[in-house]
Amino acid sequence: MEPMIDIQTSVNGANLSARVPARQTLVDFLRYHLELTGSHVGCEHGSCGACTIRLDGDIVRGCLVLAAQADGAAVETIEGLSDSGELADLQATFHARNALQCGYCTPGMLLTAQALLADNPAPSREEIRAYISGNYCRCTGYQAIVDAIESVAAARRGVIS
Amino acid sequence: MKPAPFNYIKPSSIGDALAALGEHPEAVLLAGGQSLLPMLNMRLVAPSHVIDIGALPAMNEVSIADGWLRMGALLRHCDLAASPTVAEAAPLLQAAARHIGHPAIRNRGTIGGSLALADPAAELPACLLALGGRLVIEGLDGERVVEAAAFFTGTFETALRRDEILRAVEVPVLAPKYRSEFHELARRLGDYALVGLAAHGQIDNGGVHDLRLAFFAVGDKPALAVAAARSLEGKSLSEANIAAAVALLADDIHPIGQPGYGERTKLHHCGVLVKRALSRMAA
Ligand SMILES: Cc1cc2nc3c(=O)[nH]c(=O)nc-3n(C[C@H](O)[C@H](O)[C@H](O)COP(=O)(O)OP(=O)(O)OC[C@H]3O[C@@H](n4cnc5c(N)ncnc54)[C@H](O)[C@@H]3O)c2cc1C
Numbered sequence A: 001m002e003p004m005i006d007i008q009t010s011v012n013g014a015n016l017s018a019r020v021p022a023r024q025t026l027v028d029f030l031r032y033h034l035e036l037t038g039s040h041v042g043c044e045h046g047s048c049g050a051c052t053i054r055l056d057g058d059i060v061r062g063c064l065v066l067a068a069q070a071d072g073a074a075v076e077t078i079e080g081l082s083d084s085g086e087l088a089d090l091q092a093t094f095h096a097r098n099a100l101q102c103g104y105c106t107p108g109m110l111l112t113a114q115a116l117l118a119d120n121p122a123p124s125r126e127e128i129r130a131y132i133s134g135n136y137c138r139c140t141g142y143q144a145i146v147d148a149i150e151s152v153a154a155a156r157r158g159v160i161s
Numbered sequence B: 001m002k003p004a005p006f007n008y009i010k011p012s013s014i015g016d017a018l019a020a021l022g023e024h025p026e027a028v029l030l031a032g033g034q035s036l037l038p039m040l041n042m043r044l045v046a047p048s049h050v051i052d053i054g055a056l057p058a059m060n061e062v063s064i065a066d067g068w069l070r071m072g073a074l075l076r077h078c079d080l081a082a083s084p085t086v087a088e089a090a091p092l093l094q095a096a097a098r099h100i101g102h103p104a105i106r107n108r109g110t111i112g113g114s115l116a117l118a119d120p121a122a123e124l125p126a127c128l129l130a131l132g133g134r135l136v137i138e139g140l141d142g143e144r145v146v147e148a149a150a151f152f153t154g155t156f157e158t159a160l161r162r163d164e165i166l167r168a169v170e171v172p173v174l175a176p177k178y179r180s181e182f183h184e185l186a187r188r189l190g191d192y193a194l195v196g197l198a199a200h201g202q203i204d205n206g207g208v209h210d211l212r213l214a215f216f217a218v219g220d221k222p223a224l225a226v227a228a229a230r231s232l233e234g235k236s237l238s239e240a241n242i243a244a245a246v247a248l249l250a251d252d253i254h255p256i257g258q259p260g261y262g263e264r265t266k267l268h269h270c271g272v273l274v275k276r277a278l279s280r281m282a283a
């Protein structure tokens, strides 16, 4: 029999209770149970960053956290951060700068970029590359992503680029 | 892939965690999960129980007592990198923490998990060896302390018994005139090291003393280059002295090659890292 665990968690601000398989990862819980499919699943072993979500304010790999570990925690996903408008300038600039093609990496890239800009409002291109080094993009070649993040950083600081 | 089924236990004290470990011989401990979850997902391990110690109280603290810096096993890599106490008392650990994986990995992974796992390419085991650190281990019959040099026994192998929990890690507080250097080569940022060096020693009166050169990703466990370090005792870190020490590395380090990266290249890179580290220490 599949061992099940009861959890209480907040997802994008809404409190909920759920009974989850003990072995279910948090990203699978979000995708299958809550149908929040904006967080993607690429490698399932921590390498690609497509599953990036926020747990208690920190970006984490959704594939390297069990849903059971989210008991009592606050989870935020691309859906919530998109609806709240927190990422609006990043999203618009990724669009404008061609920083996405297929879009598979984009939710993880946006959350990672937002975490970078919270840590470091004026990152160099080198620092941007270092921070997004754990997020793979198979389409863009990264150049446009670095451009977009650099220009949002400048705009948020009030510098016109 | 998805993990095979297991039971999940979340003990509220270290005593309960030890009892659960004793009760279930096929159980594993879960700390930050940044190595265990990949292993579960790939079904490299299929435990009967996962015992989540990640939220145990008072196990992520940083403190200083009697000349030792003590870090709870659950201290996350991101907190290790950001701690002003660690920056002052053990700058080597802070420099190393920044090389571990990526920000999202460092937000979960713990110092205890890294040391208990003992990946031969991991940064922190080599730092502990360079600093002469020790590990505080808790079992049902009490606490014991193991020197770093005796803790790492092989690839993914340590002196930890399966019914024990690593509780804390201690390193001597940086003594006067001691300096550290941390250098690693990796193909891409955040990747595991191709080869790396944690160096620590005292610079006094123009000479180096008590130098330790701990390499990682060279063999089955972190390794001290004893002959090379001893050859420099009391000497200045001149280019010629450093070159003479580098020439001795072949006696100390016997790197294991990997596809596309042979032993001789690796040994050469060890020398490059020693030159980088010691010339910066001298500056
Ligand atoms: C993409 C990626 C890149 C990475 N890059 C690096 C890197 O460059 N360098 C590096 O060093 N690591 C790297 N890691 C691994 C990371 O550092 C892990 O955080 C670390 O190895 C394990 O810490 P954890 O807390 O996540 O342990 P877990 O994954 O929870 O546990 C790891 C093992 O240690 C045991 N364990 C954990 N805590 C204890 C304890 N207190 N007592 C006894 N046993 C315990 C567990 O039972 C398990 O067997 C990377 C991981 C990923 C996914």
Ligand code: FES
Pocket (backbone or CB within 6 Å): A040, A041, A042, A043, A044, A045, A046, A047, A048, A049, A050, A051, A052, A061, A062, A063, A064
């Ligand atoms: S799916 Fe989680 S990192 Fe690739």
Ligand code: FES
Pocket (backbone or CB within 6 Å): A099, A100, A101, A102, A103, A104, A105, A106, A136, A137, A138, A139, A140
């Ligand atoms: S846009 Fe396709 S993977 Fe990045």
